[in-house]
Amino acid sequence: MKVSFFPGCSLEGTAREYGESIDAVSCFLGIKLEELPGWTCCGASAAHCTNEFLSVSLPAKNLLLAEKLKHDLVTPCAACFSRLKNAEKTLIKESQKNGAATPFRGEINVLHLLEFFSREDLIETIKEQVKRPLSNLKVVSYYGCLLVRPPQVTDTKNWEDPHDLDDLISLLGGETIFWPYKTECCGGSLVLTNLDIVRRLTGRILDMAQEAEADCIVTACPLCQANLDTRQKEIGNAKGVSYNLPIFYFTELLGLAFGLKGTQKWFRRHLVDPRPLLKAKKFI
Amino acid sequence: METKLISLPVTVNRDTRFRDLVVETVGETIFSCYQCCKCSAGCPVAFAMDLLPHQVIRSVLLLQKGKALSSRTIWICASCETCTTRCPNEIDIAKVMDVLRQIQVESGTGAKEPKVPIFHKTFLNTIKRFGRIHELSLLTNFLRKSGGIRDNFKSGEWKNDLRLGIKMFLRGKLKLLPPSKKGVEELRKLFDQAEEHKKS
Numbered sequence: 371m372k373v374s375f376f377p378g379c380s381l382e383g384t385a386r387e388y389g390e391s392i393d394a395v396s397c398f399l400g401i402k403l404e405e406l407p408g409w410t411c412c413g414a415s416a417a418h419c420t421n422e423f424l425s426v427s428l429p430a431k432n433l434l435l436a437e438k439l440k441h442d443l444v445t446p447c448a449a450c451f452s453r454l455k456n457a458e459k460t461l462i463k464e465s466q467k468n469g470a471a472t473p474f475r476g477e478i479n480v481l482h483l484l485e486f487f488s489r490e491d492l493i494e495t496i497k498e499q500v501k502r503p504l505s506n507l508k509v510v511s512y513y514g515c516l517l518v519r520p521p522q523v524t525d526t527k528n529w530e531d532p533h534d535l536d537d538l539i540s541l542l543g544g545e546t547i548f549w550p551y552k553t554e555c556c557g558g559s560l561v562l563t564n565l566d567i568v569r570r571l572t573g574r575i576l577d578m579a580q581e582a583e584a585d586c587i588v589t590a591c592p593l594c595q596a597n598l599d600t601r602q603k604e605i606g607n608a609k610g611v612s613y614n615l616p617i618f619y620f621t622e623l624l625g626l627a628f629g630l631k632g633t634q635k636w637f638r639r640h641l642v643d644p645r646p647l648l649k650a651k652k653f654i
Numbered sequence: 655m656e657t658k659l660i661s662l663p664v665t666v667n668r669d670t671r672f673r674d675l676v677v678e679t680v681g682e683t684i685f686s687c688y689q690c691c692k693c694s695a696g697c698p699v700a701f702a703m704d705l706l707p708h709q710v711i712r713s714v715l716l717l718q719k720g721k722a723l724s725s726r727t728i729w730i731c732a733s734c735e736t737c738t739t740r741c742p743n744e745i746d747i748a749k750v751m752d753v754l755r756q757i758q759v760e761s762g763t764g765a766k767e768p769k770v771p772i773f774h775k776t777f778l779n780t781i782k783r784f785g786r787i788h789e790l791s792l793l794t795n796f797l798r799k800s801g802g803i804r805d806n807f808k809s810g811e812w813k814n815d816l817r818l819g820i821k822m823f824l825r826g827k828l829k830l831l832p833p834s835k836k837g838v839e840e841l842r843k844l845f846d847q848a849e850e851h852k853k854s
Contacts (some may be wrong), residue, residue, distance in 0.1 A: 379787035383821065392854040415733055416777035419755045419770075422679065423848040424778070431840060519735035529739060529841035542704075551671040554697040555734035562796055563769045564730055565811070567702055571732075600822075604814050639825040641818075 373486070374478075375403035376454065378447035378592065379411055385447075387593030387636035391621040392446055392483065394630055396481050399495055403444065406435055412453040415559045419448065424526045427555040430474060432525035437475035437478050446483040446621075449558075452516035453481045455523045467481055484590040488534045496541060501629040503543025509623075510549045510584040512575070514594040518553055528554070531537055535590060535620060549582040551575050558593040563587045572597055585647055586616040588623060595619055599641050616644030623637035626653055672719040672757070679753045686743040687711045693737035693747050703727040704766075707737050707747055714750065728754045729767035760852070772800045782845050785838035792827055 381389035395401050413428035432456060436443040445451050456482050465472040489494070513535060518526040526532060532553065536546040556575055557568035573597065579587050589595045595617050602613040617640070625633050627649070634654065637644050650653045677684060687708070688849070694706035705713065705725040713722040728751055737747035758765055765771050776796045780787055797803050806812040822828045 377659070379833075380789070382833070384827045386827055408840075410837045410841045411781040411787055413781070414777065414787075417718075418752050419733070420774045420778070421848055422752075422756055423851045424844065425752075427844045427847070430839070431712055431837075431844065481740045493720035515732075515734040520739045520746075553734050555736070557698070557732050559732050559817070560730065560770075562793070562802075563773050563800075564702075567699060567730060567732075570701075571698055573787045584703060631816075641821055643827070 371400070371479075371506055372402040373440055373582070374406045374439050374441045374443045376406050376409055376412075376436070376443055376445040376450060377434060378445060378446065378450040380592035383566045384596050385619075387639040388446060388592055388619045388621065389403055390632075390653070391619055391625050391636050394632065395621045395624045395628070396590065398498070398625075398628055398630060399492070401492075404439075405442070405643060406439075406443065407619070408435060413449045414449050414453065418456075420567060421503055426457050428532050428592065429453040430461060433461070433474050433478075433480070435451050437474060437480055440478065440593050442479040442486075442499060444481050444483055444486045446590070447593070448514055448517040449593055450606050451480070452523065452549055453484040458551055462517070466535050470634070482528065482590065484517070485539070486542070486614050487620075487624075488538065493538075493541065496538070496624070500627045502627055502653065504539070504627055504651075504653065506652070507545050507587045507647070508545045508547055508583060509539050509544045510579050510586075511539065511552060512587050512589050512594060514558070514577075514589070514591055514608055515553065515555050517590060535588060536618060539588060542623055547582050549578055549579045549584070554578075556594055556597045560599050561593075561597060568597065569601060569605050569608065575611065575616060576602065576605065576611050579615055582615070585651075586644065588620050588653060602642055616640065616642050616647055618644065668717060670717060673714055675757060676714050676750060676753050679748045681747045682747045683743055684715065684750065687715065687745055688743070690742060692740050692742065696736045696740055698734060698736065699730055699732050702725070702730055706757040707731075707751075710754070711745065711747065711750065714754075719840065722754055723758045723763075724766055726749075728758060729765055729770040760814055768795065769800045772796065775799075778845075782842060783838075784833050785835050785841050786833045788829065789834040790830065791832060 409432050410649045413424055417428050418425035455502045461472055461474045462476045513532050516531050518524055518529040539546050554575055555571055557571035563570050587598060599617040622636050689708050691708045691845055694700055694708045697707050700706055705727045710722055710727055731751045733748055734746045741747055759771055776799055777792060780792045806815060
């Protein structure tokens with residue numbers, strides 16, 4: 371199985387362990403994620419907040435590259451996914467309106483990595499490969515905003531109560547807990563400009579995860595993970611409480627359940643070290 | 655004989671260009687807003703806003719350009735898309751925020767939250783330079799351009815930044831070298847085209 375892969379800009383930096391776990395897990399499952407040659411940034415919030423033309427043309431450039439290769443385009447970042455899907459919908463709408471041929475024909479699908487791993491055939495493979503079930507690991511799934519909203523762009527079916535991530539964790543033997551903040555915003559786009567707002571939003575999410583008695587939070591986006599993982603100490607200090615909630619990428623938990631070697635290398639990169647929890651549960 | 659004054663009906667030509675610009679991008683559905691406030695009720699950032707999302711929509715409809723563009727709201731909206739997703743009248747409220755920000759930036763006047771447009775500009779300049787985001791360049795250039803270094807010293811926030819920076823570095827999460835500039839020429843052409851679009 372071969373697809374084009376749009377890593378996004380964080381995978382070599384702040385989300386390094388996401389990239390490493392994606393490589394390891396996809397290699398193990400025999401999936402060829404071929405990095406889109408010559409890919410460039412999708413423009414993220416900066417483009418759509420300030421320049422309409424760039425907000426479509428920057429992601430569209432990557433769509434055209436992918437269509438030439440004729441494979442579906444998969445991305446692990448919720449923000450990249452949102453911009454790529456938005457460009458896809460806009461270009462298709464434009465071509466229908468004008469009746470003219472546009473460079474993008476819409477012959478490939480744009481998928482988030484979670485969506486891709488939730489395909490029926492892959493679910494079967496994953497199920498067969500679970501060697502070390504994540505028994506007793508109480509997990510809340512955090513989808514955030516752009517993976518699911520707005521559904522006209524993301525094509526998500528259950529945008530107020532998504533369950534792809536929950537289903538996947540259950541498959542790995544983990545215990546998923548229902549919580550009301552699956553899609554609550556963490557304020558990621560304001561992280562360098564309005565830290566007070568970000569701390570309040572992220573703090574609410576951490577509080578709710580604790581109230582639901584979760585051991586950890588699982589995410590599918592580099593920006594969500596970074597925000598929830600790196601801010602716990604400063605939010606805790608300001609409130610006079612102490613947080614210790616490991617924030618996993620779903621691919622890290624896949625790797626753990628498959629019994630892959632080298633998982634500790636990923637966990638070492640977290641700011642909230644998940645290893646004490648994993649040791650207590652006898653997973654490592 | 656008594657003279658009668660007849661008052662003739664006067665047609666006022668109101669300048670609707672501001673609203674037209676918004677409608678052109680987000681569609682006619684905006685006229686259906688009946689102020690149910692669902693957008694404001696679900697907005698995670700409402701607590702910090704000076705105009706609530708439903709009030710922004712009304713200000714656009716009433717041609718209150720200054721009120722909308724000078725608000726803090728348009729810059730602290732986190733683009734989480736909750737309002738757009740839940741609006742019973744299918745108004746793309748998050749997109750309205752985008753268009754207002756775009757108009758504000760074009761107007762060249764000061765923004766209520768000046769750091770946010772500086773961040774966006776720095777972000778776009780970074781990708782124009784490298785083709786991709788180099789997190790360290792983005793961070794340092796943003797701090798330099800927004801006066802963030804000075805502010806962080808005053809507020810004591812620099813201690814948090816430094817602590818976080820060192821931890822990230824030790825964990826291999828700070829990529830020092832910028833990315834290879836693959837595909838950057840094509841990308842720069844798009845920036846040129848964006849400039850031409852603005853002019854037209």
